[in-house]
Amino acid sequence: MDVLLTSPWIPAEWVRAHGLAAHGIWFAKSFEEEAQPLDTGVCAFAESTVRLARHHSGAAVVFTTACDQLRRGFDDLARQRSSALLFNLPATRSPAARQLYRAELERLGQFLRECGGLTPTPEMLQNELEQTDTARRRLRAAAENCPARRYAAAVAEFHGWGSEYRTGQLALPLPTPDPTPLTRPPFSNRIPLALIGSPLGEADWNLFDQVETAGGRVVLNATKTGEFSLCPTFEGWPTDPDSMLDTLVAGYFDHLVDVFQRPNEPLYNWLRPRLQSRHVRGIILWTFAGCDLWRAEMQTLRETFDLPVLLLEASAAAAVIPRDLTRLQAFLASLT
Amino acid sequence: MNSAPQKLSLCGWDARYDELRRLGLREPAYGGTLRRHLEGGRDFQLEHLQFDNSPAALRLWNFLLTENSRLHQARARGEKIVGAMKDLGTVPVLACALPGLRAFYPDGTWWTPCLMAGHDQLLPPARATGIDASFCPVRALLPAFLNGEQFPRPDLLLCSTGAICDDLSAIAQRLEHLGHPILWWEMPRRRPPYPGEKPCRLPGNLIAPQLQVDCVRIELRRIAAALGQLAGRTLNDEILTAGIQAANQVRRLLTALRNKVYTAPAAPLPALEMLLAEMLAIHFCSDHEETIALLGELLTVAQTRSQRSQFVIPASAIRVFWVNPVADLRAMNLLEELGGRICGSDFMFTHTLDLIPEDLPPLEALARTALADPMAGSTTERAQRIARDCRANGAEGVIISRISGASHCAREGGIIREEVQRTIGLPVIELEIPPEADAMLPALRTQLKELFKIARLRRT
Numbered sequence: 001m002d003v004l005l006t007s008p009w010i011p012a013e014w015v016r017a018h019g020l021a022a023h024g025i026w027f028a029k030s031f032e033e034e035a036q037p038l039d040t041g042v043c044a045f046a047e048s049t050v051r052l053a054r055h056h057s058g059a060a061v062v063f064t065t066a067c068d069q070l071r072r073g074f075d076d077l078a079r080q081r082s083s084a085l086l087f088n089l090p091a092t093r094s095p096a097a098r099q100l101y102r103a104e105l106e107r108l109g110q111f112l113r114e115c116g117g118l119t120p121t122p123e124m125l126q127n128e129l130e131q132t133d134t135a136r137r138r139l140r141a142a143a144e145n146c147p148a149r150r151y152a153a154a155v156a157e158f159h160g161w162g163s164e165y166r167t168g169q170l171a172l173p174l175p176t177p178d179p180t181p182l183t184r185p186p187f188s189n190r191i192p193l194a195l196i197g198s199p200l201g202e203a204d205w206n207l208f209d210q211v212e213t214a215g216g217r218v219v220l221n222a223t224k225t226g227e228f229s230l231c232p233t234f235e236g237w238p239t240d241p242d243s244m245l246d247t248l249v250a251g252y253f254d255h256l257v258d259v260f261q262r263p264n265e266p267l268y269n270w271l272r273p274r275l276q277s278r279h280v281r282g283i284i285l286w287t288f289a290g291c292d293l294w295r296a297e298m299q300t301l302r303e304t305f306d307l308p309v310l311l312l313e314a315s316a317a318a319a320v321i322p323r324d325l326t327r328l329q330a331f332l333a334s335l336t
Numbered sequence: 337m338n339s340a341p342q343k344l345s346l347c348g349w350d351a352r353y354d355e356l357r358r359l360g361l362r363e364p365a366y367g368g369t370l371r372r373h374l375e376g377g378r379d380f381q382l383e384h385l386q387f388d389n390s391p392a393a394l395r396l397w398n399f400l401l402t403e404n405s406r407l408h409q410a411r412a413r414g415e416k417i418v419g420a421m422k423d424l425g426t427v428p429v430l431a432c433a434l435p436g437l438r439a440f441y442p443d444g445t446w447w448t449p450c451l452m453a454g455h456d457q458l459l460p461p462a463r464a465t466g467i468d469a470s471f472c473p474v475r476a477l478l479p480a481f482l483n484g485e486q487f488p489r490p491d492l493l494l495c496s497t498g499a500i501c502d503d504l505s506a507i508a509q510r511l512e513h514l515g516h517p518i519l520w521w522e523m524p525r526r527r528p529p530y531p532g533e534k535p536c537r538l539p540g541n542l543i544a545p546q547l548q549v550d551c552v553r554i555e556l557r558r559i560a561a562a563l564g565q566l567a568g569r570t571l572n573d574e575i576l577t578a579g580i581q582a583a584n585q586v587r588r589l590l591t592a593l594r595n596k597v598y599t600a601p602a603a604p605l606p607a608l609e610m611l612l613a614e615m616l617a618i619h620f621c622s623d624h625e626e627t628i629a630l631l632g633e634l635l636t637v638a639q640t641r642s643q644r645s646q647f648v649i650p651a652s653a654i655r656v657f658w659v660n661p662v663a664d665l666r667a668m669n670l671l672e673e674l675g676g677r678i679c680g681s682d683f684m685f686t687h688t689l690d691l692i693p694e695d696l697p698p699l700e701a702l703a704r705t706a707l708a709d710p711m712a713g714s715t716t717e718r719a720q721r722i723a724r725d726c727r728a729n730g731a732e733g734v735i736i737s738r739i740s741g742a743s744h745c746a747r748e749g750g751i752i753r754e755e756v757q758r759t760i761g762l763p764v765i766e767l768e769i770p771p772e773a774d775a776m777l778p779a780l781r782t783q784l785k786e787l788f789k790i791a792r793l794r795r796t
Binding site: 069263290291 | 471498501505506510521525530547550551558714716746750751
C-alpha cells in the first residue's frame, strides 16, 4: 500500500520498515491538479492535500498537526474515510513533547499495521535507517553545488516519487536520468538567492528557471521540500538493533527544523550559516495563500538577516503568475 | 433601585446613572459613569451599543473597561503581571492561586479596535510589524505590546502552542522576535484513545488517551515552577487546590447564570452582557474576588427578573445558539433587535465553563480540563457538544460567526453546520463579523432575518 506523508518530519523509514511505500504528498503528480477555487481563508496546500487524499482512496494518508489548516483539513477528511491518521507533531522541544513524538511513532506503527503493514524487526528498521541516512548525507553534501532544479528533482526522488523508490532500490537516492551535471555551472554573474517557505511541488519548479532568466540563481532551497527536509540524521546514535526506535526519535525530533516550532529559533539557526556561506543577497519567501505561519515570518527574516525579502504566493494554478514574474524581475533588478 | 428591565443607549445610561446615585448606588473603586470611558478618549463604540439597565450591568461594563488601568495599579502596588496567551482559562488558575500575581490575556486586545471604533490605531501599526489584515484581529496585541499604552508589559509571558490557531501562534512568535520572551508550553491535539491506549475521562464528556493528559500535566508543572519563581513561593498542591476551588466558584456561578438566562422562557439579561459575563471565567478579568461578587449580582438580577416575569427579550424571540465570539459587539444587539435571543453559546472556551475535578491531584485535574479545550480537539467533537447543548436548551437556529482572517474559521464552519444539521436538523448560518462591521451590517441584518424567518416557519 502507498502511504502519503504530508510532512518530512514523519519518518518515511518507519513506513518502509513496515513494508509499505512512503511518498511525500507534495510531489505527487496530481497534487497541483487538485487545486480548486478556495473558500475564504482556506490554505491552498491544505486544500490540495485534502482533495488528493480523497481521490487516492487506495492509499493511506498521514496528516500532521503542524498547522491549523492541515489539522482541520484532516477533520474534514476523517468524516469520510478511515485510512487516514493525524500525527501529533509537537511544536516545542520539551521532554514532554519528545515523549509525545515517540508515542506518536508507536501509534503510527499500529496504524501502518492496520493498513496491511508488517511488524518491523529491529534489523529491518536498522537497514532502513542506514540506507536513508546515507542518502540524506549524499543529498546534503550535494546541496551547495547542485543546480537548483536538478537538486529539487533529487530531493523529490528522495521523498519517494522516483522510479527507484517504486522498485525498491533505496540505496540510490540520486539517480541521474537527467544529464545535467551535479556541479553548478559557472553562474557567477547571477545573483545568489535563497528560496524559503512552503512546499514547492514539481509544477512550480519553473520558478528556478524564471529566477535564472531574471538574472538570479537559487543557491539555497529552504522550502519545506528542499534542503531542510533533509535535516534528520542518525549520525552519532547507537546502531544497536534494540534501540532503533530511540535512534529514530532522536534523529528526527532532535533535528527538526520548521517554521511551526515554538520558538522557531532552530529555523533561523539553520538558515544563518547557509545564507552566509552561500553569499545570499536576497530571499524569496514562497508561501501558499492562507499560510499564516510562513507569511508571518517575512519581516523577521528581513530583520534577522538584513536581506531584502520578496513574498511570492503559490496560486491555485500552481505557477508563477505574470504579475509575480514582474515583481521577481524588479526584485532582482533592485539587487544588481 | 430595581426598575423594569430595558435596554439603554449610552445617553440613556447617563440619566439612569444619576437616578441610581440619587437612590444610593454603592460602587466599587472602578465604578462611575459609562460615559467616562468615552470621554477619556477611549471606547468610542459605546455610543453605538445598547446596554442592560441594571446596576449589575453597569458594574460589569465598568469592570471590563477598567481592566488595563487596574492592571497598571496592581503593577504600581508591586504585584507581578502574568500574560497568558491562547489557553483561555488554564494559566490564570495557576497564577491566581499565588498571592502577588495577576494574570490576563493579551489576546483580549482583539476587542479594542471594536470598542474604540478604530480610534485606537492598533490594527494599522500591526501591519508595520509584518502582520497584515490577512491575520485575525488578535494582531492588535502586537502594537499594544510595543506602545505599552494598553496593558502593562507582563513580567512573565506564556503561550500554549501545538494544537492552537495559526494566527495566534504566528503573531506570538512575531512578538517574541520583537523582543518579548515567551515561555511556550505544548498543547497536544486531543484525540480519542487508540486501541490499547489507557483512556482518560475529561470534563465536558470527552475522552483522551492518558498519555496526552500526562503531557499537559508535565507542561503545567513547568508553568507552575515558573510562576512560583516569579511569586517567590512554591506553587504546591495545597495552594493549587485552593486555586482550583476558587476557579470552580466562578464556574459554578457562571453555570447557574447561563442556565437561568438561557433556559428561561424569555431572556432576563441581554446577549451582550451574557457574552461579557462568560468572558469573566477565562481570567476573572484580573480580579477573582470581584468576579465572584459580580457574577453573584448578575445571577440575582436574572433570578429576580425571572421570578417577576420581567424580561429584557420577549418569549417570542427566536432561540439561537451562537458559535465563536464576535469581533464587533454590535452583532449581539442586532440579533436581539431583529427578534432573536441567545439560548446557548460556544465562544471557543467551553472547557472554562466546566468544573475542574476536585477529587484528583490538582495538576492532573487542571491538565484534564485544559485538554478539554474545544479548539484543541476535532471540529466534529466540538460540533457534537454544540448539538447536545442546542437540544438541551431548545435552540431553533445556530449562528456561526467567522472571525476575519482566523485560520480555524476557514473550515470549521462547514463541519459544524453539517454535523448540527445532520444530528438535530436545525437551520445554521455562517456570518463574518470584522472588528468594525459597519459595511457588513446590512448583509448581517439580511442573513439574520432570513434565519429567523426559517426558524419561525419551523414553529408552525
